[in-house]
Amino acid sequence: MQQDYPYALIQFYATAPYACSYLPDRIARSQVATPGHLIDPQIYSDLVRRGFRRSGLFTYRPHCDHCQSCVPVRIPVNRFTPDRSQRRAWSRHAELETNECGLEYSEEHYRLYQRYQASRHAGGGMDLDNREQYTHFLLQSHVDTRIIEFRDEGKLCMVSVIDRLSDGLSSVYTFYDPDAKRCAFGTYGILWQIEVCRRLRLPYLYLGYWIAESRKMAYKARFSPMEAYRHGEWGLLDVEREGPG
Numbered sequence: 001m002q003q004d005y006p007y008a009l010i011q012f013y014a015t016a017p018y019a020c021s022y023l024p025d026r027i028a029r030s031q032v033a034t035p036g037h038l039i040d041p042q043i044y045s046d047l048v049r050r051g052f053r054r055s056g057l058f059t060y061r062p063h064c065d066h067c068q069s070c071v072p073v074r075i076p077v078n079r080f081t082p083d084r085s086q087r088r089a090w091s092r093h094a095e096l097e098t099n100e101c102g103l104e105y106s107e108e109h110y111r112l113y114q115r116y117q118a119s120r121h122a123g124g125g126m127d128l129d130n131r132e133q134y135t136h137f138l139l140q141s142h143v144d145t146r147i148i149e150f151r152d153e154g155k156l157c158m159v160s161v162i163d164r165l166s167d168g169l170s171s172v173y174t175f176y177d178p179d180a181k182r183c184a185f186g187t188y189g190i191l192w193q194i195e196v197c198r199r200l201r202l203p204y205l206y207l208g209y210w211i212a213e214s215r216k217m218a219y220k221a222r223f224s225p226m227e228a229y230r231h232g233e234w235g236l237l238d239v240e241r242e243g244p245g
Helices: 041-048 084-093 107-120 131-138 185-199 215-222
Strands: 011-014 030-034 053-055 058-062 071-076 097-101 145-152 155-164 168-176 204-210 227-230 233-236
Touching: 041 155, 053 168, 053 204, 084 185, 107 131, 107 155, 107 168, 131 168, 145 185, 155 185, 168 185, 185 204, 185 215, 204 215
Parallel strands: 168 204
Antiparallel strands: 011 030, 030 058, 053 058, 071 204, 071 227, 097 145, 145 155, 155 168, 227 233
């Protein structure tokens, strides 16, 4: 990374070991970029291209001592072609109304987040997030962040938090109505972001990390082709070869 000001002021430190959120019985560490207030949209874009992402005001990447299972991934949007299931998801939800919101607290959004966490990630810790934790996680940002809400005849059914980068979008987090029947909100949300990238002429949609052994991450592998960041460069990810079983 170039060392021109203010890049030269960015420092990196490794966290203490902590329990991995994705793989049981494993210990994780992260590398964190600081100070957060100097990580502007351009610097953040460069960091994301090097495998970082953010949680609230913290910009980090995996830095584990004995594990390299977390793989940064992105979709080259102009090469992506939806499969049959994804085309059905697009058609099923194409009439959803979208609205861009500011980074302001919404009780309606928080209630949907609570329901989603309780249904999809019970026992993972985030299902117990209070309003302050939710705000720190999704509503604090030093970069160009948008909140997009999706509504069906006025009813809120999905919320996506997205960062705008110099070469794409970074999908920060999406949560949706876990009780909706015959819906594919998660798939549609990614497809919608891919279309926004194309419309803005941005080449990539960054999806954070993919872990072959994690069932929670399996949905990412269904978007092909996928690129992975390893050993300082991006290349195509061979999901069939690297996936479990």
